[in-house]
Amino acid sequence: MIAQTTATDFGKSISRAEKGDVQAYEGAGLDYFHGSNGAPQDYAKALFWFRKAVNNGNSSAAQMLGEMYGRGLGVPQDSELAAKWYRMAAEHGIPFAAESADLFEHITVEGRLEQRRLGELERAFTILNPFQDPAFDASIEDRKQAFAVIQKAAMEGLAGAQSTIAFIYDDPVFADQLGVGFDQSKATEFYLAAAEQHDPDAMVAIAKRYEHGIGFAKDTDKALMWYREVAKLPFNRFSHLTGLAGCKIDFLEDGMLDNRNCETWTSTHQARNGLRDDEPHLDQ
Template identity: 30%
Template sequence: QWYRLAAEQGHADAQYNLGVMHGNGLGVPKDDVEAVRWYRLAAEQGNASAQFNLGVRYTNGWGVPKDDVEAVQWYRLASEQGDAVAQYNLGVMHDNGRGVPKDAVEAVRWYRLAAEQGNVSAQNNLGNMYEDGSGVLKDDIEAVRWYRLAAEQGLASAQYNLGLMYANGLGVLKDLVFAHMWSNIAGANGHENAPKLRDLLEGEITPEQISEATRRARGCMSSGYSDCD
């Protein structure tokens, strides 16, 4: 009730909070159209979180017709205010040519801004861009650096990617023990291809090395990824 009173008086934060409440059915019936209405009012006043959420709703067609062009506009406004998830989403839109022409250089720019703020998905995607030489000069060392940052935040796809880099000696010295360790960790975190990589590696290393890799994987995970070297 207090949020509604404040929202109706034009307070952007209250309008945003009312959007969240309607969008999630918190204390009011869930109503996507009503959520959009309040997000839009807050977004038009420059509330970055509302701008981001409005972008998400246009991306998914929640409470509004699906519209990637409109989504990009709202992601851009939130991104320019430093919203890391909006920056990541804007990178994805440029990467895939959704709502904007496909532009790998622009994708890298937004991924980097989000990655530097610690956004784990952006770190992994930036690693992909460096590994593929997409929108940036190919640089396996830089790819490994970003994969590692994301892997140490617990992202299974980055852990798998890091395992592959160790397995192939790309951007790091080839090390099948570390490759096994990271593929094992990625598998434990639900990456569907990681167990196949781990099993493949087990055909190439000794039982002692498998034990060592397994011990390291346990230590890495139990330390919250702070002891993975």
């Protein structure tokens, strides 16, 4: 499990960061970003500490850089750079970063979304993130409205939104909190729609559903088909998913590994939560 910076850490983060404690860099950035724990809101200083955090291996800080570039906070608004840093966070298993990357990539590459809708959708993804920074407070009504915004985008065909809606329907607690009801059938429908657009997380979800007979009749051949598609993804971008897929393929084809080992491999990989040597460091 990826370590999360808690609200109780923030008060000491700036002084620790200024003394060179790399573990405090993200917390210092969050203090300045939110203007919390006695720190003034200062986007330039937040950007400085988030950059240092990313350059020292903290990939969750890349998500905050994505938000700053996406919203133009302390820097000129830049959808391409926002997509870049959200994608970096997503590639290291940061929850819901992939959906934000998807939004900005649609703008910069395909132009499917109007700029005026971007802020609304990005905020909706932020609100529904179950691993949200404790300093961010959203009411149940905010969450329900966010669900409605993302559901609309899902119905319009945005893969990241479809994958998010599927995740919500697939989680009994989350679905109950939003008042939409746990629904495996709807989860499968939205996962499949996203997977057919090559959404990596949705592709894995569909493979697992065929593997275990959830939403579909159990079908090892179709599970293998989807895992093989996942295994084709660029390793340097999706190693946590391609590694899982490779393990699953070995398990299903040869019975060499048990299922628990595959899931453990992914959890261990994500827990490392560090940047690779071949990834660019921040100088923007």
